[in-house]
Amino acid sequence: MQEYIDSIIDDVETLVQVVGEIPLEELNYKPTATSWNITEIVVHIVDCEMVLQQRIKAILAEDNPLITAFDQNAWATELQYDTRVLKDQLELLVLLRKVFVPILQSMKVEDGERVGRHSEIGEVQIKDIVKKMSTHLHGHIGQIERNRVAYASQK
Numbered sequence: 001m002q003e004y005i006d007s008i009i010d011d012v013e014t015l016v017q018v019v020g021e022i023p024l025e026e027l028n029y030k031p032t033a034t035s036w037n038i039t040e041i042v043v044h045i046v047d048c049e050m051v052l053q054q055r056i057k058a059i060l061a062e063d064n065p066l067i068t069a070f071d072q073n074a075w076a077t078e079l080q081y082d083t084r085v086l087k088d089q090l091e092l093l094v095l096l097r098k099v100f101v102p103i104l105q106s107m108k109v110e111d112g113e114r115v116g117r118h119s120e121i122g123e124v125q126i127k128d129i130v131k132k133m134s135t136h137l138h139g140h141i142g143q144i145e146r147n148r149v150a151y152a153s154q155k
């Protein structure tokens with residue numbers, strides 16, 4: 001768990017570097033009719049960050065709390081992710097991580113074993129959620145890079 005906590009700020013700075021200079025036309029490009037454009041991917045990352053942080057806080061503070069699943073595609077469509085301002089989303093993500101670091105750093109190793117009840121997958125541990133915060137972001141950075149390759153190849 002500690003290795004993921006140690007890189008939590010560097011990871012988000014990597015994302016800012018990757019998307020910071022992309023022109024609007026490319027941000028809006030969808031490789032296929034059903035795939036997300038880069039703006040939608042970033043808004044999804046930010047919403048997941050808030051959900052995952054809320055889960056960690058609930059499990060740290062409460063005894064075996066209920067953790068509810070959410071429909072990520074419904075959120076992206078119904079909450080109109082493609083209309084959000086990318087710069088604001090990136091600033092929010094940086095600040096979210098900055099204010100969350102002290103909570104992560106104050107955790108003891110045994111806190112990683114604390115559990116909640118996920119509405120779909122059952123028991124989840126804090127250390128799994130911390131790992132997911134990292135792997136999820138890296139997975140979507142890869143998706144953004146694939147979108148960029150697709151955009152460049154169709155020009």
Ligand code: NI
Nearest residue numbers: 044048136140
């Ligand atoms: Ni995702």
